[in-house]
Amino acid sequence: MSFLTLHRLAPKLLNSKVRRREPHDNLKDVLADLIPKEQTRIKNFKQQYGKTNIGQITVDMVYGGMRGMKGLVYETSVLDPEEGIRFRGYSIPECQKLLPKAPGGEEPLPEGLFWLLITGQIPTEEQVNWVSKEWAKRAALPSHVVTMLDNFPTNLHPMSQFSAAITALNSESSFARAYSEGVHKSKYWEVREDLQTITKGPWSGKTVTCVSCNFLLMMLFFNTSDHEGGNVSAHTSHLVGSALSDPYLSFSAAMNGLAGPLHGLANQEVLVWLTALQKELGGEVSDERMRDYIWNTLKSGRVVPGYGHAVLRKTDPRYTCQREFALKHLPNDPMFKLVAQLYKIVPNVLLEQGKAKNPWPNVDAHSGVLLQYYGMTEMNYYTVLFGVSRALGVLAQLVWSRALGFPLERPKSMSTEGLMGLVGTKSG
Template sequence: MSSSVLVLRNISQRLLSSHQNTLVPLFPLGCRHKSDVNLKDVLASLIPEKQKEVAEFRKTHGKSKVGEVTVDMMYGGMRGIRGLVTETSVLDPDEGIRFRGYSIPECQKLLPKAPGGEEPLPEGLFWLLVTGNIPTQEQAAAITKEWNERAEIPNHVITMLNNFPDRLHPMSQFSAAVTAMNSESKFAKAYSEGVNKSKYWELCYEDSMDLIAKLPTVAAIIYRNLYKGGSPPEPIDKKKDWSWNYTTMLGFDNPDFVELMRLYLTIHTDHEGGNVSAHTCHLVGSALSDPYLSFAAALNGLAGPLHGLANQEVLVWTTKLQQSLGGEVSDQQLRDFIWNTLKSGQVVPGYGHAVLRKTDPRYMCQREFALKHLPNDPLFKLVSQIYKVVPDILIEQGKAKNPWPNVDAHSGVLLQYYGLKEMNYYTVMFGVSRALGVLASLIWDRALGLPIERPKSFDTPHLKKLVGAQ
C-alpha cells in the first residue's frame, strides 16, 4: 500500500471517528417525547397547515397587487421589487433583520444556550427558522446530536480537498467540495427513481440536515490545509455543539472564541430572500437541483466582493487606516482621513446597506460582545472611533441613503483578536453560517411546491416601447 493511501486512510479515520473521552455531555440528550424533539416530525405536522394557509390566501388574494415596477428598478438591480416569498426572515429598513418575527436581541435572549454560555446556539436558530417556534433546550440538543451523527464526509471529498493547490481560493474549494458531496444526495437519487412530489420536502430536509452537519469538517480541512500545514482537524466530538466542534477543528480552544463563533454563526444565517446567496439558492433549487448543488451556487454568489467578501475588504481598509495614521489618532485626524477617502472617489467599506436605514443590529451585537471581551483592543477602539465619526460625515456629504455601519464593519476585527487572522478564509465561515438560512428556506420552497423561477425580461428597445418612450 502506498504512503499516500496510508496517510489518506489515517486522515479519514481521524475525521470519522468519535472522541473516546469522558467529558460530561454538553446537553441532556434524553427526552421524554421523541416526536417533540425530532425536527422532521415537528415539520411534518406544520407543513399541511402552512400549505392550507397559502392555498387559501392565494385563492382569495392571488390577483392582488403588492407593488409596482419602474424602469429604474429594472436597470438598478431589481432593488425594491417585491417578487419573492421567503418564510424564514424579513429585513425591516429600521429594525433590521427579524428571524421568524424575532429581532436579534430577542433571539439572543430567548434561544437556547450552551451550559454556562450567553450567546445563542445556531442549532436553536435553525429550529426557529424551520418551524417558526423558539425551541426548548432539549430540542436544540436534539439538533446538535443529529448533526454530530450526520457529520461524516465522503472519502472522495477528502481526497479532492487534499489535492487542491494552495493558490485556489478557500471559497472555490468550499464550493467545489459542496458540489462533489452531491454524490450523497438523497433528493437526487429519489428523483431519478420517480419519487412523488409530496416527498420532495422530506428529501430536501434530509439533504439539508446532512449538508449542514458536514460543513464544519469540510471548512476546517480547507483551513488546515491552507494555513496549518495540512494537519488534519480533530474528529467530531459528539459531546460538543456545532459551533464548538467547528472551533476545535479549526484549532482554537479559547472558550470566549467558542462563544463568539456561536454568535457569529447565528447572526450570519439569513437576511431575507433577496440577497445574492439566498436568492441564488432559491433560484437554482427551483429547477429541482438538489440542496448540495443549490447551496454550492449560493456560495459562488457569496464569494463576491459586494456580498460575503465585504468583511475582508473592511478589515483590509481598517488595517491600512491604522497603519497610515499610526497609533491613537484624534477625531479630527480621522475626519480628515475619511473626507480625503471620499473626495478621492472611494467609499468607506462597511457603511451603508441596500435596505437598512439604521445601524445594523448584527453590528451592534458584535460591538456589545467586543465591549465585554476586548474593550481595550487597539483595532476595536479604532472601529469604535470610526463608528463615532463616519455617519455624520456621510450625512454631511449627502450621497449615502444609509450612513450607518453594517455587519461587515465589525466581524473581521473580532476574528483577528482571537487569532484567526487569515482574511481570505472569512467568507468560508460566513458560508457555513448562511447554510442554515438558505437551506431552511429551501425546505419550505419544496414543501409549498414553489415552481421554477422564470421572470420576464425585456431588451431596451422593447422596454422603451412598453413605456411609450421615443
Template sequence: MKEKQSAQALFELTTDHLETGLRGVPVGYCPTSLVHPEKGLFYRGYSIVDLVTKPPEAVIYLILNGELPTERELSVFKESLCENAHASKDILKTLQSYPKHIHPTKLFIAALTLVGAYDIKKDLRESGTQLIARITELTAWVYRVLNNWGPVNESKPELGYIENFVHMLAPPGVDIAKLTSYMKYFLILHLDHGGGNLSTFVGKVVASAHSDLSESLVAAMAGLAGPLHGKANQESLKFLKEAATHISDPDDEAQVEAFIRQKIAHKEKIFGFGHAVLRTEDLRATVQYDLGDKLCPSDPTFRLAKTFRKVGPGVLSEFKKISNPYPNVDAVSGCLLSALGLSDENYYTVLFGMARCIGITAQIFYDRLIARGGRGTPIVRPKYLYNGPVR
C-alpha cells in the same frame, strides 16, 4: 391571507425598473427572516438581539422549523446533528489534492460539490439536515488543508455545534474559549438575511429547477464569492488596516475624521457603512461592538473600528446621496475575527458561507415544500425584453 395578497397590486412596474438588479421588486415570500429598516433583523419574528445568547442549535432549529425548540426538541435536534456530522473522508482526500494557492472560497465551493457527489440524500429535508450537520467539518477542512496546520482533528459533534467546529479548526496559538464564544455569535448573526440578497436568491432560483441541495448551495456560494457581496467583511478589515497606516492613535477622532474626508474627496468607498435596506445602525454590528468590548477591548484594530463608529455617521450624513451613514455587520466582524486569531481575511467569506448556507437551506425548504399550499414555487422564468436591432 397570502391568496388574497397575491391578487393585490404591489407596485407599478415601469421601464425604469429594468436593468436595476431587481432592486425593490417583490418576487415571493420569505418566512425565515425580515430586515426592518428601523428595527433591524428578525428571525421568524424574533429580534436578532434576543437570539444571540441562545444556543446556536436552537436558533438553527428556529430558522428551519419556525419556532424555538422545547428542551426535548432541542435534545432530539442535537442528536440528529451528531448522527449526521461525519462527512466522507474521500472528500477530504480530494480537497487535499487541490493546489494550495486556490482561494478558500473556491475550495469551499468544491467541498459542497463533493458532498453532493458522496453524501447527499435524495429527500430534501434529510439532505438539509445532513448538510447542516457536516458544513462545519467542511469549513474546518478548507482552513486546515490550505494552511498546512497538520492533520485534521477528528469531528466530535457531542461537544456542541460551534464547539466542535472550533475543535476541528484548532488554529495554532488561539484562545479557544474566546474564539468559540465569538463564533457562536458570528454564526447566529449571519444565518439569514431575507430572500433578496444575491446568494440566497441565486440558491432559490437554482433550487426551483429541482436541482439538489448541494447544487443549489454551490450556485449560492458562487454568488457569495463575488466582491460586491460576500467579500464585504474582508474588504472592511483591509480598509481598517489601511486606515491604521495613516492614523497614529486608534482612539483619535480627529485623525479618523480626516481619513474619512480624504477618502470621500477621492471618491473612494468607506467600507463597513451603509445598507440597502437599513436606515439605522445594523443591530448585528451593535451586538458585535458590545461583544468586542468583552473579548478584545485593547485590540488596536477593534479600537479603530469603534472610533470609526463614533465619527463615521456624522461625516457621512453630510452627503445627501448616502441614505444610511451607519455601521453595518461588516464594520466590525472582520476585525473581531482577526483579533481572536483568524487573521487571514481571505477565509472570511467561507465563514460567512458556512452560516448562510443554513438560512438558504431553510428558504429552499419553504420554496420547494411549503409555498403555494405545498405545491412549491414553479421554476423561475423571468422575461427579458428584446432591445436589439429590428431588420
C-alpha cells in the same frame, strides 16, 4: 491552514452533550404537523388575494438590480429598513435571550436557531439536543471529497475549495436518488437531505462553553445566518433549488455568490482598509485628524467600506450585537478602538456629504476585527465561516420551498428596446 484542516480541527475545539431523544423532539414529526396547515393557509390566501396588486415596477428598478421589487417569498427572515433583521419574527436580542445555550455559554446554539428558522418556534433544550444528535451522525466527509481537498493547489481560494467540496457531496444526495426513483412531489420536503447538507460544516452538532467559542457562535449565527431572500447567496440557492437541483448543488451555487467582493468578501475588504488606515495614521489619532482622513477618502472618489446597506436605513443590528460583545470582551483592543472611533465620526461625515442613503455601519464594518482578535488572521477564510452560517437560513427555506411546491423561478427579461417601447419612447 486549509478548509479541510478547519473541518478536522473544529470537533476538537467544540464539545457536545446529547440527551436521549423523545418522540416530540423529532423535527421531521414537527414539520409533518406544520406543513399541511401552512399549505392550507397559503392556498386560501392565494385564492382570495392572488390577483391583488402589491406594488409597481419602475424602469429604474429594472436597471438597478431589481432592488425594491416584491417578487420573492422567503419565510425564514424579514429585513425591515428601519427595524433590521427578524428571524421568524424574533429580533437578534430576542433570539439571544430565548434560544437555548450551551452549559456556561452566552450565545445561542446553531441547532436552536435552525429549529426556529424551520418551524417558527422557539425550541426546547431537548429539541436542540435532538438536532445536535442528527447533525453529528452526518458530519463525516466521504473519502473522495477529502482526497479532492487534499489535492487542491495551495493558492486556490478557500471559498472555491468550499464550493467545490459541497458540489462533490452531490454524490451523497438522497434527494437526487429519491427524485430519480419517482418520489411524489408532495414528499420532496421529507427527503432528509434537505436537513443534513448543513452538517458538513466544521462546527456541526457541537456545543461550546469558552468565551472565544461564544464569539464563534455569535459570528456564525447572527452574522449571515439568514438575511431574507433577496441577497445574492440566499436568492441564488432559491433560484437553483427551484429547478429541483438537490440541496448540495443549490447551496454550492449560493457560496459562489457569497464569494463575491460585493457580498461575502466585504468584511475582508474592510479589514484591509482598516489596516491601511492604521498604518498611515499610526496609533491613536484625534477625531479631527480621522475626520480629515475620511473626507480625503471620499473626495478621492473612494468609499468608506463597511458603511451603508442596500436595505437598512439604520445601524445594522448585527453590528450592534458585535459592538456590545467587543465592549465586554476586548474594549482595549487597538483595532476595536479604531472601529469605535469610526462609528463616532463616519456617519456624520456621510450625512454632511449628502450622498449616502444610509450613513450607518453594517455588519462588515465590525466582523473582521473580531475574527482577527480571536486569532483568525487568514482573511481568506472569513467568508467560509459565513458560508457555513448561511447554510442555516437557505436550507431551512429550501425545505419550505419544497413543502409549499414553489415553481421554477422564471422572471421575464426585456431588452432596452423593449423597455422603451413599453413606456412609449422611441430609441435614440
